[in-house]
Structure formats: structure tokens, C-alpha cells
Amino acid sequence: MxxxxxxxxxxxxxxxxxxxxxxxxxxxxxxxxxEDSGVPRDDVDALLYGNFMGELSEHQGHQGPLxxxxxxxxxxxxxxxxxxxxxxxxxxxxxxxxxxxxDDVVLVGGxxxxxxxxxxxxxxxxxxxxxxxxxxxxxxxxxxxxALMAQAYFDEFGGEHxxxxxxxxxxxxxxxxxxxxxxxxxIEVADVLEAPQxxxxxxxxxxxxxxxxxxxxxxxxxxYADEHDLEAPVAxxxxxxxxxxxxxxxxxxxxxxxxxxxxxxxxxADAGVDATDVDLxxxxxxxxxxxxxxxxxxxxxxxxxxxxxARDGRTxxxxxxxxxxxxxxxAKGHPVGATGASQIAEVAKLLAGTHPNSSAVEEATTGVAHxxxxxxxxxxxxxxxxxx
Amino acid sequence: xxxxxxxxxxAGFDDWLDATEEGDAYYLECANGHGSLPPRRVCPDCGSTDxxxxxxxxxxxxxxxxxxxxxxxxxxxxxxxxxxxxxxxxVALTGQVVGIDLDAIETGLxxxxxxxxxxxxxKRVIGFSPV
Ligand SMILES: [Zn+2]
Numbered sequence: 001m002x003x004x005x006x007x008x009x010x011x012x013x014x015x016x017x018x019x020x021x022x023x024x025x026x027x028x029x030x031x032x033x034x035e036d037s038g039v040p041r042d043d044v045d046a047l048l049y050g051n052f053m054g055e056l057s058e059h060q061g062h063q064g065p066l067x068x069x070x071x072x073x074x075x076x077x078x079x080x081x082x083x084x085x086x087x088x089x090x091x092x093x094x095x096x097x098x099x100x101x102x103d104d105v106v107l108v109g110g111x112x113x114x115x116x117x118x119x120x121x122x123x124x125x126x127x128x129x130x131x132x133x134x135x136x137x138x139x140x141x142x143x144x145x146x147a148l149m150a151q152a153y154f155d156e157f158g159g160e161h162x163x164x165x166x167x168x169x170x171x172x173x174x175x176x177x178x179x180x181x182x183x184x185x186x187i188e189v190a191d192v193l194e195a196p197q198x199x200x201x202x203x204x205x206x207x208x209x210x211x212x213x214x215x216x217x218x219x220x221x222x223x224y225a226d227e228h229d230l231e232a233p234v235a236x237x238x239x240x241x242x243x244x245x246x247x248x249x250x251x252x253x254x255x256x257x258x259x260x261x262x263x264x265x266x267x268x269a270d271a272g273v274d275a276t277d278v279d280l281x282x283x284x285x286x287x288x289x290x291x292x293x294x295x296x297x298x299x300x301x302x303x304x305x306x307x308x309x310a311r312d313g314r315t316x317x318x319x320x321x322x323x324x325x326x327x328x329x330x331a332k333g334h335p336v337g338a339t340g341a342s343q344i345a346e347v348a349k350l351l352a353g354t355h356p357n358s359s360a361v362e363e364a365t366t367g368v369a370h371x372x373x374x375x376x377x378x379x380x381x382x383x384x385x386x387x388x
Numbered sequence: 389x390x391x392x393x394x395x396x397x398x399a400g401f402d403d404w405l406d407a408t409e410e411g412d413a414y415y416l417e418c419a420n421g422h423g424s425l426p427p428r429r430v431c432p433d434c435g436s437t438d439x440x441x442x443x444x445x446x447x448x449x450x451x452x453x454x455x456x457x458x459x460x461x462x463x464x465x466x467x468x469x470x471x472x473x474x475x476x477x478x479v480a481l482t483g484q485v486v487g488i489d490l491d492a493i494e495t496g497l498x499x500x501x502x503x504x505x506x507x508x509x510x511k512r513v514i515g516f517s518p519v
Contacts, residue, residue, distance in 0.1 A: 124460040133401045134425060138482045138514050139456060139463045139471050139506075147454035148473055155452065155495050200455040245432065249473045249480040250424075254452050 003235035003387055004098045005225040007218040008037025009345035014213035014333030015182040018116035022051065022058055023070040025214035026111040030071035033216035038230060045103035047077035048094045050087025050110030051337035053125040057113045071107060083129035084286060086110055087215065088340025088371030088380035092239045094219050104224045111214035112335035122210045129374040131247040143207055143287065145248055145375045147199035150289035152254035154201065159307035161201050164288035165192035166311040168205050168330055171285060174317055175327025177356040182209050182333035206288040211333035215342035234348045238271025238383030240264060248375045260297035260372060263381040271383035275299035278321060279364035280350055282343040284372040285328040294370050295323065317360040325350055325357040340371035340380060347384045400427020405512050409503050413444040415479045423478025447519050448476035450497040455490050465508040474499050474516050483514035
């Protein structure tokens, strides 16, 4: 089976650009990805594109062909919608297409336009990732659902808001050097603790921002990379996906993410690695508590202990396993449909030594990208390794 | 009840709200004893299509809760309000905690179902009131 090479990546700045259309954002990301890869547009066999709320934010469905046009490629294009895991799911299918020989070159990515909706509109749009009848109509918001998990975690395993605050502080610190990040400013624990409450126990600084942005990645087969002398030292060597019941109240555990555990186990086995091999990870920290649940699901921390990982320095840039060196969703931003592909881009750059924070992980050979949808009713995990 | 704004009725869900308002709340039980919420044709646990309406236990216990200060527009005038997951045994439900000080809500609190309405939209909302 062929390794799937990351030939090039492109990101727009993540942030607030309410006037920019999704097609404009994705065009920019794709131009950068093609420039980075040196792969001609003519060679692309397919576009797999992630987007979540396009109908609500842009009155635009059927975005696949639109984005192929925006990227200047003549190839079949399909949109993937899996809430916040939309482009993670697209990457997974792209990997499988290249592996099975169906395609040699795939453009995979995603975009989201959100800030034009305003806070209320974006809150409403994000909420549709939950069960409309049984959760949203009871007043559940996206932060509210994660708050239910945070409270359940505190009740079951202990921990307090201050522990979570250290996660936000760490991810902001990491974003200082990332010129694509929405927040390139340091915060302190006190800032998190004193911020206005959004949904107790989570406050404004426990939450990722509402963001506009796009990500694009050019994936190729190993044969194509060799034949065309591409500089593509990093491969996606493992892919996994997990699923869970839609509504949080239908889960067996309110403070765990079995879908992410399933996705992680599958991706580790696929790559032939285990959690002890992981040198760094980009995990889905839409809220501070989400990073805790992700670390535990990926076996990077024992169940019930992930809450102290940032506070005790295990996941900081100088720690044993740096987590979210890009700044994570928390500080880099979370344009929903672009997030999974952007994580792949960050991990690939960190491993290739081309990321501003690569110096924190100079010897790194193995990285993981974890992308979650809704309250983790969907999850994809990818393992990336240096192969050249 | 048909939604006055959209003209849409959600069969199964609205029927459940009607029944619950009458004091006849139920859940669906399959031949293997798995509980689930309507509308549903297939048991999500085992795939059984033999589902029966069974009375919901009178009381449940709050498993986790949150007080939301930043709501969706549909609950703009309701904030701050508490949402909780309550375990009723065969099924768990998400609802708003009513009839209690927001500060007094805690995990383990025993509650009964009480259909309330959104102050913002007047639409029915699943509520939990302490017993
Ligand atoms: Zn069953």
C-alpha cells in the first residue's frame, strides 16, 4: 500500500473578515497549496472539500464544484459535512482514494465563513451540530454542550476551572509565532478566570473564537511524489474515524469521547504506532475541556489525568508531548469546515521543520491530528510521519 | 401542536410533548429492553423494529448541568438559564431546570418533567423541576 504524501499546504489567515466569501477564502488557500507543492493543477484527480454552515452563512449549498472552480481545477468535487470534523472526514477519504490507486493527486481542504453571522447567528448555526429536537430546543448551545461535559468531568474526576485556564494560556502562547493565528497575544490564567461566563463552568476565554478561513492540502501517492521529484518528506500513514450517538444525553459517559478513542486506535493501528510514539499533536480544542477529553481519548494522558497536563507542563511547547503548537482552535481560530485540513497542514509543517514552532520539536518524527464534530459524535484521527 | 411560525409539526416529538403535558410521558422500549426517545422506528442499540411506548419513570436525577449566559436567539430573553442532562433510568433527557435558584442546582438533584415555554419565542421547552 502506498504512503500518501503531503505535497503542499496552504492556509489563509484565520480571523474576522466578514466581507470575504467562502470561494475567495478557499481560492487563496488553494493557490498557496499549489505553490507549496509544485504540483500542476491539471494533475488533480479530485477535490474533497469540507464545509459546515454554508447554507446558513452564504445561502450556498453544492459547494464542491464551486470550490473546484475557485481553485482552478477541472476535476470532480464533493463537499463533506460532518460538523466541525468536515474536512477531517474529507482528508480521510482523500487518503483512502490515493491508497487504493483511484487517484494520484487529490486537493483536500475546507473553508468556513462565520463572522458575517454575528455572535448570535453563529451561535445558532453552530448549535445545529446537536440534535435539534432533543437538545437545541431545550436551549443547548455549542458552548453549553461542552459545559455539560466539563461539569461532568469535574464531578467524576475532579479538577477545576483554573486547570482548564492553563490550556488556554498554553495555546495562546503557542500562537504568538503563528502569523496565521487569529489571536497572536499572550493571556494569563487570571484573564481566563475573570472572563465573562458563557456557559458555566466555561467562560469567554475557554472558547475558541468565531472565525473565517480556509485550508488546502495537496496529497499525492508516493509514486507520483517520486516520479515528479517532489519535496514531500511527510506522509499520512494512519487514518481512523469513530462515531457516537448524536445527543450527549444518549452517551454512556458524559466526560469521555469514545468516538475519538475509536478513531485514534484505528489510526494508530493503521500506522503501526502507539501513543508512546507520538511526538506532538494538534487536537480539537474548540473549548478547553475538549483538549482534555482528546488527550485522554488518544491515550496521550490516562483517563482522569488530562486535566493537569497543561498546568504541569506535559503538553506545553517545552513539555514531553507538545499539544497544539499552532495555537489550536483556541488561539489560531476555528473556521469550522477548514479546521481538520488546517490541522494536517500544521502537523506536516511541524514535522518537516518548516513551522515557526518546529524548533520545539526538532527530533519529532510522528505527529497526530485529531478533529471532532459536534460533541464528538464524529471524530477523525490522522497519523503523520517523516518518511524521507 | 403545529409550529405557529413555520407551520411544521414534528410527528413523534410534538406527540411526546402533548403526552408529557397530560402527565403521560413515555419512552420507547425494544424487545430487548433498550430505552430510546421518539420519533424512532429502529432501536439504536440493537436494531429491533419492535418498539413500544412505555411510561417514563416519574423522576430523574441530574447528571450534569450548565448555566448558559450566551444563548441562541431562540432563548435571548431566557438567559441566564440552566440546562441539564437528567437520567430517568431507561433514557436520559436534556432540559431546562426550572423552579429553583440557579445557584442551588447540583448534580444528583432529583427532578420531575415539566414542560415550560421559552420566554423568547413562547415555544414549548422540556423542563426539569426539583421534587
Ligand atoms: Zn434494542
